[in-house]
Amino acid sequence: MIRKIENAIAVGCVALLAVIPFIFKFLQGACHIQVSGADSAVIHFVFLFACFAGIITWREERHLSLASLTSKLPQKIQMPVEAVKTAVTACILMALFVNALCQLVNPAQFATSFWGISTRIFFMFLPVCYAAIIVMLGAKKKHLVATLCGIVLGLLVAIGPLTGILYYMFGVADVPRLYAFNDAWISLSYTFKLPFLVIFVLLAFLGVPLFLVLAGIAYVLFSQSGGYVDVIPLETYRILTDRNIAAIPLFTIAGYILAQSSAGRRYVAVFKALFGPFRGGTVIAAVIVTTFFSTFTGVSGVTILALGSLLSVVLVGSGYSQDNAESLVTASGAIGLLFPPSAAIIMYATVNYFSISNVFDLFKAALIPGVVMALAVMATGFALDKAVARPKFSWREVGQAARHCIPELLMPVCICMFYFGGFFDLFEVAAFAVVYAFCLSTFVRRDFALKKSAEVVADSVPVSGGVLFILGAASGISYFMLDADVPALLTEYITQYVTNPYVFLILMNLVLLIVGCLMDMFSAILIVSPLLLPLAESFGVSAVRAAVIFLMNLSIGFLTPPVGMDLFISSYTFNKPLSRVIKGIVPFLIVQLAVLMLITYVPFFTEVLL
Numbered sequence: 001m002i003r004k005i006e007n008a009i010a011v012g013c014v015a016l017l018a019v020i021p022f023i024f025k026f027l028q029g030a031c032h033i034q035v036s037g038a039d040s041a042v043i044h045f046v047f048l049f050a051c052f053a054g055i056i057t058w059r060e061e062r063h064l065s066l067a068s069l070t071s072k073l074p075q076k077i078q079m080p081v082e083a084v085k086t087a088v089t090a091c092i093l094m095a096l097f098v099n100a101l102c103q104l105v106n107p108a109q110f111a112t113s114f115w116g117i118s119t120r121i122f123f124m125f126l127p128v129c130y131a132a133i134i135v136m137l138g139a140k141k142k143h144l145v146a147t148l149c150g151i152v153l154g155l156l157v158a159i160g161p162l163t164g165i166l167y168y169m170f171g172v173a174d175v176p177r178l179y180a181f182n183d184a185w186i187s188l189s190y191t192f193k194l195p196f197l198v199i200f201v202l203l204a205f206l207g208v209p210l211f212l213v214l215a216g217i218a219y220v221l222f223s224q225s226g227g228y229v230d231v232i233p234l235e236t237y238r239i240l241t242d243r244n245i246a247a248i249p250l251f252t253i254a255g256y257i258l259a260q261s262s263a264g265r266r267y268v269a270v271f272k273a274l275f276g277p278f279r280g281g282t283v284i285a286a287v288i289v290t291t292f293f294s295t296f297t298g299v300s301g302v303t304i305l306a307l308g309s310l311l312s313v314v315l316v317g318s319g320y321s322q323d324n325a326e327s328l329v330t331a332s333g334a335i336g337l338l339f340p341p342s343a344a345i346i347m348y349a350t351v352n353y354f355s356i357s358n359v360f361d362l363f364k365a366a367l368i369p370g371v372v373m374a375l376a377v378m379a380t381g382f383a384l385d386k387a388v389a390r391p392k393f394s395w396r397e398v399g400q401a402a403r404h405c406i407p408e409l410l411m412p413v414c415i416c417m418f419y420f421g422g423f424f425d426l427f428e429v430a431a432f433a434v435v436y437a438f439c440l441s442t443f444v445r446r447d448f449a450l451k452k453s454a455e456v457v458a459d460s461v462p463v464s465g466g467v468l469f470i471l472g473a474a475s476g477i478s479y480f481m482l483d484a485d486v487p488a489l490l491t492e493y494i495t496q497y498v499t500n501p502y503v504f505l506i507l508m509n510l511v512l513l514i515v516g517c518l519m520d521m522f523s524a525i526l527i528v529s530p531l532l533l534p535l536a537e538s539f540g541v542s543a544v545r546a547a548v549i550f551l552m553n554l555s556i557g558f559l560t561p562p563v564g565m566d567l568f569i570s571s572y573t574f575n576k577p578l579s580r581v582i583k584g585i586v587p588f589l590i591v592q593l594a595v596l597m598l599i600t601y602v603p604f605f606t607e608v609l610l
Helices: 001-031 038-059 075-105 117-123 123-138 141-157 159-170 176-191 191-207 210-224 232-241 242-261 263-276 281-297 302-315 324-333 343-351 359-384 393-405 406-418 424-445 451-481 486-497 501-518 521-527 528-539 541-559 565-574 578-601
Strands: none
Touching: 001 038, 001 242, 001 451, 038 117, 038 123, 038 232, 038 242, 075 123, 075 141, 075 159, 075 232, 117 123, 117 521, 123 141, 123 232, 123 393, 141 176, 159 176, 159 343, 159 424, 176 191, 176 210, 191 210, 210 232, 210 451, 210 521, 242 263, 242 281, 242 302, 242 343, 242 424, 242 451, 263 281, 263 302, 263 406, 263 424, 281 302, 281 324, 281 359, 302 324, 302 406, 302 565, 324 359, 324 565, 324 578, 343 359, 343 393, 343 451, 343 521, 343 528, 343 541, 359 541, 359 578, 393 406, 406 424, 424 451, 451 486, 451 501, 451 521, 451 528, 486 528, 486 541, 501 521, 501 528, 501 541, 501 578, 521 528, 521 541, 528 541, 541 578
């Protein structure tokens, strides 16, 4: 019953977010009625959705994490390692809960309201979310003791916020023993900050969700610098109530709906009819389809999971070898992150708004590099296509396939026209994408009954929920880096030893490839990009050029052995050993690295459209 209520609330939030922008636009445009507080309402409904999405994502065990090494440990070691992971997880969650609760009861926070509703009511769902996850964690009997130990430990490290709660709620201001505990924790975190950070990195490789690893690191960093941990929930609230960020879950959900419907088959049919009769034709079709879907989902792994089997069957049916087909799909899964309306581009522009004032500029700057990358992957696939027998080209088949795909083909056209024509802003065009995808799959194609459509939307919630929670956790570290003036210190240090901009670009590429392996794209954007962007600008590299280089590196990092995320997803999707996956993508990886070098050292590709 609780599961159904959670799903219903999440689906209701999605429906509200998809419809409400058009209601406001109609009232303001057609009726000339200005709706006071409209923007505030929208972004706070997004925050509400994010909180419920976090609960559902945990329930479904789909929070993003690195590949867990726990299963490879000896059986005798696995149980104590699991207990430690559970205790640390509960500790971080409890500290986050107390910290968020402290800000909730702080009368100096959340003084604004809209439509007579205090924003404090919406923020309340953040500590509720953390509490719900703690309950779900302890509900498993084998985790109960470890969870309780973690809760106690979490209360100890959150003594500072706890004293704040006592003061704000009960007026208790003199608790010297609690103050002493808090001072002891601050001293401990300062003395052992490096070991703490190493432990969190190890926990990430043992499978602890990345949002908890990042939140734990942020908590230690703020604790050791004086205990200003109140920044963490406030930064989570700030980033999740940004209007541009609000577009990310909607684009993700639209892409997921399309991936689960017949849209994938229809796109494949059109491009197969157009290009299938020619050598490498199905390769072109596969790359275009994966690029389109990863553009919307914002996470390349979703495209591989949803369409990998279908595309590999099409490629093998056209004479492509099984291994090459699966490698091509894996290698092209992240190209779409360079095309509008990529969630990665939106995120980058939002985080670095002081250097990139308009996400539209970044869309334009990434367009040609994205096309070059797609063409390079197509060319590699073309070279691997040894098939001799191919069907004859038929205009009739092309026309028939295109006729059956007209609504699907119109969707990206409409999105580009509405956004680049200035008719919709980014959030509105994301809402349009959800409404279009939902109506197309439910009422036009009838791929799903109405009830099934709601289930598909509910299934998509963990995908967007995982992304949103990582954004919320990483925002705390990002704030700490900026507040501690780390970018300026790093720039000063690097420029002492590196004076040649070409050498700097090589070093930046190497660092970002490693980052792309070890971190998800969104947390890397939040944490690493504010550090590297000032450095790049000090070497004369423009902000948009540096952004495109950054995003290309991270997209290639998904494929970089040994721990690129897409390698594991491909291994799971195609049921093949990781070693075979890595061997198969090597030609594609080499070509993508060559394109990266071209884009890095030739500014023309990123700046010609600006």
